[in-house]
Amino acid sequence: MSHRSPQVRSHLAQLPGYAPVVPLAERARLAGLDPGDCLKLDANENPYGMHPRVRDALQAALAEPNFGSIYPDPNQTVLREALSRYTGVDPAMIVAGAGADELLDLSLRALLSPGSSIMTCPPTFGMYPFLADLNELNLIEIPRRDGFALPAAELLESASQAAADTIVILTSPNNPSGELVSSDLLRKLLASGVTVILDEAYIEFAGLEASASLLLTEFPRLVIMRTFSKWAGIAGLRLGYALACADLITDLIKVKQPYNINQAAEVAGVAAINAAGEIGEQIDAIRQTRDALYDALLSTDGLSPLPSESNFILVGVDAAVGSGQQLHDRLAAVGVFTRTYSDPALASYLRISMPRADQLDALIDRLNSVL
Numbered sequence: 001m002s003h004r005s006p007q008v009r010s011h012l013a014q015l016p017g018y019a020p021v022v023p024l025a026e027r028a029r030l031a032g033l034d035p036g037d038c039l040k041l042d043a044n045e046n047p048y049g050m051h052p053r054v055r056d057a058l059q060a061a062l063a064e065p066n067f068g069s070i071y072p073d074p075n076q077t078v079l080r081e082a083l084s085r086y087t088g089v090d091p092a093m094i095v096a097g098a099g100a101d102e103l104l105d106l107s108l109r110a111l112l113s114p115g116s117s118i119m120t121c122p123p124t125f126g127m128y129p130f131l132a133d134l135n136e137l138n139l140i141e142i143p144r145r146d147g148f149a150l151p152a153a154e155l156l157e158s159a160s161q162a163a164a165d166t167i168v169i170l171t172s173p174n175n176p177s178g179e180l181v182s183s184d185l186l187r188k189l190l191a192s193g194v195t196v197i198l199d200e201a202y203i204e205f206a207g208l209e210a211s212a213s214l215l216l217t218e219f220p221r222l223v224i225m226r227t228f229s230k231w232a233g234i235a236g237l238r239l240g241y242a243l244a245c246a247d248l249i250t251d252l253i254k255v256k257q258p259y260n261i262n263q264a265a266e267v268a269g270v271a272a273i274n275a276a277g278e279i280g281e282q283i284d285a286i287r288q289t290r291d292a293l294y295d296a297l298l299s300t301d302g303l304s305p306l307p308s309e310s311n312f313i314l315v316g317v318d319a320a321v322g323s324g325q326q327l328h329d330r331l332a333a334v335g336v337f338t339r340t341y342s343d344p345a346l347a348s349y350l351r352i353s354m355p356r357a358d359q360l361d362a363l364i365d366r367l368n369s370v371l
């Protein structure tokens, strides 16, 4: 018998791992600043935080005798009905997960075997290559064009030639470049017979009318991912959901962890849906801040913001200013925490999540102070 520690499977041992955001308290400590004086603009959370109506619902739930002491509903009945009201999609076509991340992982594991492929268009969300690594999937990358436009013709060509066990993952709006996937491209991809996972984590900031959810009844190979982390201000409670044809949802419910949604997330999710009108006012404010910040960045020497349909802006940084990482570090030193990337295509960029409207002037002042 060996007395060495157990070894993880060899393909896992070699993985670089996902680069998650560093907690605010840690970033503030490194900068020698009070967290209360810092702007956390690195993870696209809702800067207004949890809505008071969601907080009230959680407080009311805490007062109930069984809250937290019994298992949550494995069928997510109440939550799926609320999600149906919110999305207009039949509850039989909805499953919730501990964040969209869980459902991306679950869907890939349920639909693909090791050796199958996912096709993505980088730069995009870093979770997809991580999940490919984790699940021993090949990663076929069709890079975006200059300006990060989707390479539509190339993608269609590659998807039509791909093996049957290939899933295309697109992000609308894309993280980090902020633009929507056109419904024309999506329709053509789906018409070619390929399975498409469309990640709509940020769709509320483009407007729900920009969602592809109306295509679900027409195309059984479309799977849409959504989350409460961005618009609803409950990233820490971990709640997302997938929309897909009822047969696939039935199978995903069968193979998911039975109690994957904790009771607090369930209560908060239903409350957020009930308060969607009020949270919509926060979304409007975030969109206005985005447009104001875009204009301010556009008129700043050395910076080139990309138009965004989301709650963040990707900013090109001129060489005269420094690299994206250098500007990121200078901003961090004055308590503005942004996001940079190891991808060489993004070396001269940084991504800024929207602050609250009342923090915009402070952001612009601190930015100007380090340029």
Ligand SMILES: Cc1ncc(COP(=O)(O)O)c(C=O)c1O
Binding pocket: 043, 044, 098, 099, 100, 101, 102, 125, 171, 175, 199, 201, 226, 227, 228, 229, 235, 239, 240
């Ligand atoms: C495109 C995209 N999809 C999914 C997620 C993760 O969502 P969740 O917090 O629901 O796991 C993120 C978070 O950054 C994201 O940017």
